[in-house]
Amino acid sequence: MTNDMKNISLVIFCSNAFRSNAFLPSALVSALLLISASGCSKSEPAAPQPASVPAKAATISINPATAGSVSGVVSFKGAVPKMATLDMSADPGCPPKPQPSEAALVKNGKLANVFVYVKAGLPAGSFAIPAEPVVLTQHGCRYQPRVLGVMVGQQFKVTNTDTADHNIHNMPHGNPEWNESQMPTDPPIVKMFAKPEMQMILQCNQHPWMRAYLNIMTHPYYAVSAEDGTFQIANLPPGDYTIAAVHEKFGEQTIQVKVGAKEIAKAAFTFAPQ
Amino acid sequence: MFVAVLAFLLIVAGGLVTSNNAGLAVPDWPTSFGSFTKMPRMIGGVKFEHGHRMVAEFVGLLTIIAAVWTWLVDKRRWMRALTIGAVLGVIFQGVLGGLTVLNFLPPAISTAHGVVGQTMFCVLAAIAVFTSKSWMEEPAESISQKDAAPLIRHSWMLLGFLYLQLTLGAAFRHVWTKWGPTGSDHWPAKKIVHMFLYPHMLNSLLVIGLIAYLSVMALTKHQKIPHLRKPALWMLTLGIMQMMIGIFAYVVRVLQSVNDPQPTLLLVGVTVTHLGIGALILALTIIFTIQAYRHSTSPAQVLPFDGRKAATA
Numbered sequence: 001m002t003n004d005m006k007n008i009s010l011v012i013f014c015s016n017a018f019r020s021n022a023f024l025p026s027a028l029v030s031a032l033l034l035i036s037a038s039g040c041s042k043s044e045p046a047a048p049q050p051a052s053v054p055a056k057a058a059t060i061s062i063n064p065a066t067a068g069s070v071s072g073v074v075s076f077k078g079a080v081p082k083m084a085t086l087d088m089s090a091d092p093g094c095p096p097k098p099q100p101s102e103a104a105l106v107k108n109g110k111l112a113n114v115f116v117y118v119k120a121g122l123p124a125g126s127f128a129i130p131a132e133p134v135v136l137t138q139h140g141c142r143y144q145p146r147v148l149g150v151m152v153g154q155q156f157k158v159t160n161t162d163t164a165d166h167n168i169h170n171m172p173h174g175n176p177e178w179n180e181s182q183m184p185t186d187p188p189i190v191k192m193f194a195k196p197e198m199q200m201i202l203q204c205n206q207h208p209w210m211r212a213y214l215n216i217m218t219h220p221y222y223a224v225s226a227e228d229g230t231f232q233i234a235n236l237p238p239g240d241y242t243i244a245a246v247h248e249k250f251g252e253q254t255i256q257v258k259v260g261a262k263e264i265a266k267a268a269f270t271f272a273p274q
Numbered sequence: 275m276f277v278a279v280l281a282f283l284l285i286v287a288g289g290l291v292t293s294n295n296a297g298l299a300v301p302d303w304p305t306s307f308g309s310f311t312k313m314p315r316m317i318g319g320v321k322f323e324h325g326h327r328m329v330a331e332f333v334g335l336l337t338i339i340a341a342v343w344t345w346l347v348d349k350r351r352w353m354r355a356l357t358i359g360a361v362l363g364v365i366f367q368g369v370l371g372g373l374t375v376l377n378f379l380p381p382a383i384s385t386a387h388g389v390v391g392q393t394m395f396c397v398l399a400a401i402a403v404f405t406s407k408s409w410m411e412e413p414a415e416s417i418s419q420k421d422a423a424p425l426i427r428h429s430w431m432l433l434g435f436l437y438l439q440l441t442l443g444a445a446f447r448h449v450w451t452k453w454g455p456t457g458s459d460h461w462p463a464k465k466i467v468h469m470f471l472y473p474h475m476l477n478s479l480l481v482i483g484l485i486a487y488l489s490v491m492a493l494t495k496h497q498k499i500p501h502l503r504k505p506a507l508w509m510l511t512l513g514i515m516q517m518m519i520g521i522f523a524y525v526v527r528v529l530q531s532v533n534d535p536q537p538t539l540l541l542v543g544v545t546v547t548h549l550g551i552g553a554l555i556l557a558l559t560i561i562f563t564i565q566a567y568r569h570s571t572s573p574a575q576v577l578p579f580d581g582r583k584a585a586t587a
Contacts, residue, residue: 084534091318101535165315169298169378171458177378179301201458205299206318208456209536249533 060125062235068259070118070243071232072267074225076111080104081249081273086209093164093184094141094207101209102146104249110229111271113147114247115199115215117222118233119254121241127219133157133190136202136212138166138182143202143212147248149222150214152196158182158189164207171201175216179205199246213248238263245269275406277336278398278557284333285391285553287326289546292388292447294537295456296322297379303372330368337364337398344405353404360401363394381448388444389437392553399557403564408501413569415499422570425491425502429563432484436556439477443552446470447545455532463532471524478520485513485555488562501565505558512558516551523548 083101088094105112133155137144141164150156158168160182169179174195182189193216204210215222223231225245233243238261246252250271257265291297299319300306306324307314314320341357348354370387377383403409417425449470453461492499492506523544531541 081533084536084538086535093317103533103535165317165320167299167301169301171460173458173460179298179378181301181307199459203457204319205296205323206320208295208319211535 058125059128060123060237062237064235066238066261067235068238068261068263068265069232069234069236070241070257070259070265070267071230072116072269074111074114074116074229074231074245075109075268075270076106076229076250076272077109077270078272080106088141088207088209091141091164091207093162099140099142102142103211105227107227107229110225110227111247111250112225112227112229113145113213114225114229114231114245114269114271115147115149115213115222116225116231116233116243116245116267116269117149117215117217118219118236119242119244121239122219122221123237123239127151129153130220135159135188136214138162138168138204138210141166141207141210143204143210145224146211147213147224148215149217149224150193151217151220152193154192156191156193156214158191160184160186166204166210167206169203169205170214171203173197173200175200199248215246243267245271247271250274275402277333277340278395278402280329280333280336281395281398282550282553282557284326284329285395286546286550287322287329288388288391289549290542291322291326292384292451293542293545294319294322295451296320297384297451298375299323300327300375303375327371330371334364334368337361340401348405350404353401356397356401356404360394360397363390363397367391367394379448379452381445381452384448384452385441385444388448389440392440392556395553396557396560400560400564403561409568413499413501415496415569416571417496417499417566417569418571421495422566425488425496425566426563426570428484428488428491429559429566432481432488432559433556433563435477435480435484436559439474439481440552440556442470442474442477443549446474447549450527456537463528467528471528475520475524478517482513482517485509489513492562496569499565499569502562502569505562505565509555509558509562512551512555516548516555519544519548519551 081104083103085098086101087098089096102113129151134148134150135157136148136159138158138160139162141162160166161184163184165181165183167179167181168189170177170191175193175197178191180189195216196218197214197216200214200216202212202214221233221236223233225231236259238259240256240258242254243257244252244254251274253269253271255267255269257267259265296319300314300323302308304310306312306327314324316324337357337360341354341361344357345354367387367390370383370390374380374383374387446466449461449466450463451457453459454466455463489506489510492502493510496502526538526541526544531538534541
């Protein structure tokens with residue numbers, strides 16, 4: 001675990017230097033505490049954490065002859081919330097002009113950056129973990145992509161193509177937390193996650209507008225809606241599924257779909273201002 | 275006095291770190307980006323976090339110098355002990371700051387860092403009073419024990435409610451930054467407001483009530499004692515300002531900026547001003563309490579300050 005603190009001893013010093021009736025200054029001083037801490041580990045190196053990956057169950061194999069898919073579109077109805085522009089001028093390594101926010105990207109009534117995934121209905125067992133890493137790039141003082149998914153045990157790689165320094169800080173529910181700086185010339189930071197988790201926020205504390213939403217999945221059946229709101233989840237075994245769509249501002253919706261052999265099931269989501 | 279002023283600036287610098295959500299811009303401690311000496315690029319969140327560390331180191335150094343100086347020139351044993359306590363407190367505060375960075379800003383430690391920071395500012399302000407010229411002189415006016423008792427009692431009550439106020443305010447800020455809308459978003463804004471901000475607002479009524487009581491007493495019954503009148507007048511003025519800025523901070527932070535993608539200048543300005551005025555009110559209350567003891571007719575029974583004893587002997 002990152003930065004675990006060891007051997008923290010707490011000693012309370014109540015000053016005896018005062019006579020019994022000198023209680024005012026002594027009250028001030030007796031409030032002082034001394035913590036001696038040793039063994040504070042530094043930030044962990046940019047390496048995966050294979051030890052934290054859970055033991056594998058039987059891997060499910062998908063028959064390509066019968067596999068179907070779910071495709072659809074995410075729409076947005078109602079007035080699009082007005083998002084403040086991003087002021088990146090504090091750092092000369094970032095764009096000097098105000099930049100649009102990506103927190104609610106609506107174009108022609110279609111909503112982008114919605115994470116769509118199979119919430120229920122998959123056969124029990126584990127799914128093969130892709131060998132290639134999921135890459136998050138810091139470019140133009142933004143995270144690209146803003147919304148992404150990675151499987152438990154899959155490599156997650158963070159790169160910096162900016163001339164600005166960044167720090168990448170994840171804010172998990174159940175996975176270990178880390179915070180590492182990455183200069184423009186630094187090698188990629190590579191991580192793995194042991195537990196599934198939805199909408200884990202990644203943040204840069206040097207540029208507080210930088211936010212990404214990482215979804216850690218136990219299966220590969222997920223997609224992120226494109227600019228035109230479309231998405232597709234492919235290679236699904238036939239069956240009945242609960243499909244969920246989650247957006248950082250507009251919450252989560254679910255629908256039921258039935259996927260037949262070699263069939264493309266349709267799914268549509270419509271979000272509205274909250 | 276100079277160290278106390280710097281400590282106040284340090285509190286403001288710390289407030290800037292939290293309001294700009296820059297607490298983890300420098301990921302390591304006690305080094306900054308792996309170095310004790312190399313100056314990082316003071317850009318973005320780094321300028322707030324590393325700037326805060328630099329001011330803190332300077333305050334720590336000056337506190338040590340003040341303690342050594344006191345040991346050399348001040349004969350008062352309690353005064354020597356107080357400055358040693360100040361050094362230990364400043365070190366402890368530094369360690370708290372380090373722990374909060376290394377543990378990714380846990381609200382409990384961050385809140386403790388905020389509360390201890392203001393306490394250390396008060397200790398340094400008290401040291402400034404104890405080493406002032408006026409402290410060495412016999413007070414021209416005194417208050418009977420009967421009149422001093424309610425002043426002292428209500429001062430301690432005010433201190434208690436101020437610490438509660440400080441703890442609630444700091445907890446609100448740090449929970450909001452860590453788990454709230456500007457952090458991991460695990461806690462809804464409403465929950466944080468209900469848990470910390472509404473109690474903070476409710477407690478502010480008790481605080482302003484006690485400030486009003488003490489101020490009225492000091493400005494009417496004890497108006498001939500400038501050491502009570504002046505801090506009381508400042509407490510009242512700042513208390514009223516603090517109430518108004520607090521309401522403004524609530525509007526900006528909770529009602530307006532909850533969906534903002536980054537801290538605005540207005541948000542930072544209002545919240546840091548609110549924090550700074552809070553620290554000043556706390557320090558003024560400490561000074562008022564000390565002066566209430568000092569001007570009581572039987573100070574030797576409550577404060578055996580060497581200077582006063584020598585003067586009355």
